[in-house]
Amino acid sequence: MDMNASYTSFVAVGDSFTEGMSDLLPDGTYRGWADVLASRLAARSPGFRYANLAVRGKLIGQIVDEQVESAAALQADVVTLVGGLNDTLRPKCDMGMVRGRLEEAVERLAPSCKTLVLMRSPGRNGPVMDRFRPRMEELFALVDDLAGRHGAVVADLYGAPSLGDPRLWDIDRLHLTAEGHRRVAEAVWQTLGLPAESDWRTPMGAAVPVRWSTRRIEDVRFAKQHLVPWIGRRLTGRSSGDGRHGAQFDAASGRAFWITPANPADPGPVTSWFRDDEPQGA
Numbered sequence: 001m002d003m004n005a006s007y008t009s010f011v012a013v014g015d016s017f018t019e020g021m022s023d024l025l026p027d028g029t030y031r032g033w034a035d036v037l038a039s040r041l042a043a044r045s046p047g048f049r050y051a052n053l054a055v056r057g058k059l060i061g062q063i064v065d066e067q068v069e070s071a072a073a074l075q076a077d078v079v080t081l082v083g084g085l086n087d088t089l090r091p092k093c094d095m096g097m098v099r100g101r102l103e104e105a106v107e108r109l110a111p112s113c114k115t116l117v118l119m120r121s122p123g124r125n126g127p128v129m130d131r132f133r134p135r136m137e138e139l140f141a142l143v144d145d146l147a148g149r150h151g152a153v154v155a156d157l158y159g160a161p162s163l164g165d166p167r168l169w170d171i172d173r174l175h176l177t178a179e180g181h182r183r184v185a186e187a188v189w190q191t192l193g194l195p196a197e198s199d200w201r202t203p204m205g206a207a208v209p210v211r212w213s214t215r216r217i218e219d220v221r222f223a224k225q226h227l228v229p230w231i232g233r234r235l236t237g238r239s240s241g242d243g244r245h246g247a248q249f250d251a252a253s254g255r256a257f258w259i260t261p262a263n264p265a266d267p268g269p270v271t272s273w274f275r276d277d278e279p280q281g282a
């Protein structure tokens with residue numbers, strides 16, 4: 001790909017991974033890899049526009065029904081689509097349905113943008129993830145197939161052992177830390193053909209041994225604060241994303257909107273944005 005490529009707009013579609021959990025900012029909002037990537041792309045392209053439509057907890061059917069059409073309408077240079085993993089982590093998962101809905105999303109998004117980025121998502125190591133690994137790998141095989149058939153590119157995070165390091169994952173063991181999100185942003189940056197700024201695959205340094213008692217305390221805290229509520233939502237059909245909308249989605253109008261850098265002259269990664277109310281696709 002062209003190492004000097006310029007991208008003037010970017011739309012992110014997906015679930016909590018793309019929304020940015022658990023890269024928490026001081027004001028209580030999340031940043032995440034998509035925001036980091038957008039800030040870096042904006043520094044290369046005057047007039048850059050961005051929209052993150054991702055919402056935590058969404059299944060692939062909800063992503064298709066609630067985000068894909070709005071994303072396609074924006075006619076962006078780059079669209080990232082990450083979805084289906086939440087489905088594979090459910091006790092009962094219809095993989096045929098997941099395949100059909102993901103293919104539907106790709107078929108709608110690929111013609112609407114210049115570059116569609118799909119992803120083989122990272123997964124931390126451990127017995128819980130091992131239980132669902134066959135489904136995950138079936139999903140990722142489909143991602144590779146769809147990319148080949150529709151001219152998309154794939155950021156292969158699953159194939160990077162370094163991203164399985166527990167230190168890159170938050171206490172909930174489902175979402176990346178700020179450093180994990182930074183590495184994902186760099187991976188997508190390079191997938192877009194842009195010059196590497198770091199090696200996101202580099203393993204972290206040797207870990208300080210953790211005492212057995214400390215690990216058990218962490219396990220109990222994880223179960224109480226995250227695992228039990230997560231199981232409760234699965235059993236009752238609720239989701240952490242119920243009633244939520246993407247950061248750049250206007251529920252009143254049912255349309256997505258762009259944000260653009262507040263200071264177009266800023267030479268570094270953009271940290272401040274404002275809403276751009278030009279019509280969709282403009």
